[in-house]
Amino acid sequence: MSSVGAFFKRNLVWSLAVVAAVIAAASLLAWRAGSRKPKYVTAVVTKGSIQRSVSTTGALNPVVTVQVGSYVSGTVKSLSCDFNTEVVPGQKCAQIDPVPFQLIVDQDHAMVVNAEAQMRKDQASLAYAKIAYERDKPLVAEGTVAQDTVDSEKSAYDQAVAQIGLDQASIADKKAALKAAEVNLAYTDIVSPVVGTVITRSIDVGQTVAASLQSPTLFLIGKDLTHMQVDTNVSEADVGDLRLGQDAYFTVQAFPGQTFRGKVWQIRRGPITVQNVVTYDVVVAFDNPDRKLFPGMTADTHIVIEERSDVLRVPIPAVRFNPEGLSALKSETPAAGTTPIQKTDTPLPPGEGVGVRGGRVPHADGEARAWNRPGGPGGGGRSGGEGHGGRRRSNQSQVWVLDADNNLKPVKVTTGIDDGALIEVSGEGLKAGDRVVVNQVDASGERRGTQPGLRPPGATTGFGGPGGGGPPGPGPRL
Numbered sequence: 331m332s333s334v335g336a337f338f339k340r341n342l343v344w345s346l347a348v349v350a351a352v353i354a355a356a357s358l359l360a361w362r363a364g365s366r367k368p369k370y371v372t373a374v375v376t377k378g379s380i381q382r383s384v385s386t387t388g389a390l391n392p393v394v395t396v397q398v399g400s401y402v403s404g405t406v407k408s409l410s411c412d413f414n415t416e417v418v419p420g421q422k423c424a425q426i427d428p429v430p431f432q433l434i435v436d437q438d439h440a441m442v443v444n445a446e447a448q449m450r451k452d453q454a455s456l457a458y459a460k461i462a463y464e465r466d467k468p469l470v471a472e473g474t475v476a477q478d479t480v481d482s483e484k485s486a487y488d489q490a491v492a493q494i495g496l497d498q499a500s501i502a503d504k505k506a507a508l509k510a511a512e513v514n515l516a517y518t519d520i521v522s523p524v525v526g527t528v529i530t531r532s533i534d535v536g537q538t539v540a541a542s543l544q545s546p547t548l549f550l551i552g553k554d555l556t557h558m559q560v561d562t563n564v565s566e567a568d569v570g571d572l573r574l575g576q577d578a579y580f581t582v583q584a585f586p587g588q589t590f591r592g593k594v595w596q597i598r599r600g601p602i603t604v605q606n607v608v609t610y611d612v613v614v615a616f617d618n619p620d621r622k623l624f625p626g627m628t629a630d631t632h633i634v635i636e637e638r639s640d641v642l643r644v645p646i647p648a649v650r651f652n653p654e655g656l657s658a659l660k661s662e663t664p665a666a667g668t669t670p671i672q673k674t675d676t677p678l679p680p681g682e683g684v685g686v687r688g689g690r691v692p693h694a695d696g697e698a699r700a701w702n703r704p705g706g707p708g709g710g711g712r713s714g715g716e717g718h719g720g721r722r723r724s725n726q727s728q729v730w731v732l733d734a735d736n737n738l739k740p741v742k743v744t745t746g747i748d749d750g751a752l753i754e755v756s757g758e759g760l761k762a763g764d765r766v767v768v769n770q771v772d773a774s775g776e777r778r779g780t781q782p783g784l785r786p787p788g789a790t791t792g793f794g795g796p797g798g799g800g801p802p803g804p805g806p807r808l
Contacts, residue, residue, distance in 0.1 A: 388562030592616030
């Protein structure tokens with residue numbers, strides 16, 4: 331009897347040991363499975379404004395910049411304008427030494443006086459020749475004076491009349507030379523032609539100015555610095571979206587915490603080609619009432635092409651996220667605006683957009699339809715993949731929503747414009763406050779949400795179109 335009891339006791343011990351080992355193994359497997367369960371990086375769906383813009387750099391300049399030069403050559407005698415001097419029309423800013431030019435004026439004036447004196451002398455000769463001719467002319471008939479004498483007096487009279495004409499022409503010539511000398515003398519005063527501010531000064535007292543070949547620039551005056559402009563270089567790919575009057579905003583390094591606003595005032599059609607890159611000068615006008623901004627500052631400019639208000643926004647990675655291991659998920663009844671997850675091996679035609687590359691999501695009517703995803707095949711551009719930076723057309727896509735039970739649900743959305751970080755979305759089943767997945771992290775901490783070779787929305791080219799980056803890389807099927 332005791333041997334039978336001992337036998338049962340040994341069997342019971344072995345049975346308990348086996349059960350404990352099975353439980354421990356099951357717990358270990360469950361713990362390992364739990365540790366391998368992927369974790370998701372999420373972002374909250376927000377509601378607000380979003381805008382599409384063209385970003386470029388430019389330089390701040392006055393609307394009108396006047397280069398004040400010198401018409402005459404000489405030595406700078408005095409300066410009355412310096413950097414930042416406020417000037418008005420006619421204000422003298424510098425003077426070229428006027429002594430050499432004054433000497434020429436005095437010489438020409440003396441020549442005019444000499445010519446006038448010569449004319450008065452010749453007028454006296456004319457008067458005498460006239461008297462002699464008129465006195466002797468009647469005496470020819472009486473035989474008192476010979477005809478030859480009268481003819482000689484007539485010739486002298488005519489020559490005196492002609493000499494007066496020559497004297498008058500000489501006086502006019504001398505006066506013209508005097509006027510030119512006076513003009514050159516006046517040009518020794520360098521004056522401002524406009525109301526403005528002296529931006530640069532290129533001369534000093536005692537410096538010699540040579541204006542023989544071209545007029546040298548002595549001062550650079552910016553007219554009315556309360557109204558300025560930004561000259562930006564916009565690429566030929568973006569200039570087609572610009573229109574006069576569009577809003578623009580820019581920042582400068584001198585005031586990093588402030589944003590300045592203006593409007594597109596001019597789109598100049600003259601191309602600027604540098605190393606085979608063609609750009610166009612787009613002028614943004616803005617007000618500078620306190621003259622805080624200086625000419626020459628570099629401006630990071632954004633010209634607003636399109637703007638939407640009170641729309642749903644998600645980060646751009648949310649519309650191109652592809653979760654891994656979806657075949658292990660169970661099919662479930664979709665929520666409003668979502669599509670049931672089912673496995674299919676039906677391949678997609680080349681160039682057709684997909685939500686998860688390499689697979690389709692069947693709709694309720696049984697037809698396998700592809701999700702279009704911006705930046706992927708057929709998404710975000712013309713003719714299936716000819717995408718342009720920021721030029722987004724409304725397109726069908728999907729996002730993955732993580733509910734309160736940490737279950738993934740695909741939600742079909744229509745994408746709109748993006749600003750490089752956020753993208754406009756709309757669709758049933760998605761509301762502000764929902765958590766959308768933007769990335770996936772496995773047990774090793776590696777992020778796996780982005781598929782190889784996938785371009786972000788708004789890339790210059792997309793898959794499946796001209797200039798695309800090649801066929802999409804391998805991905806899971808649903």
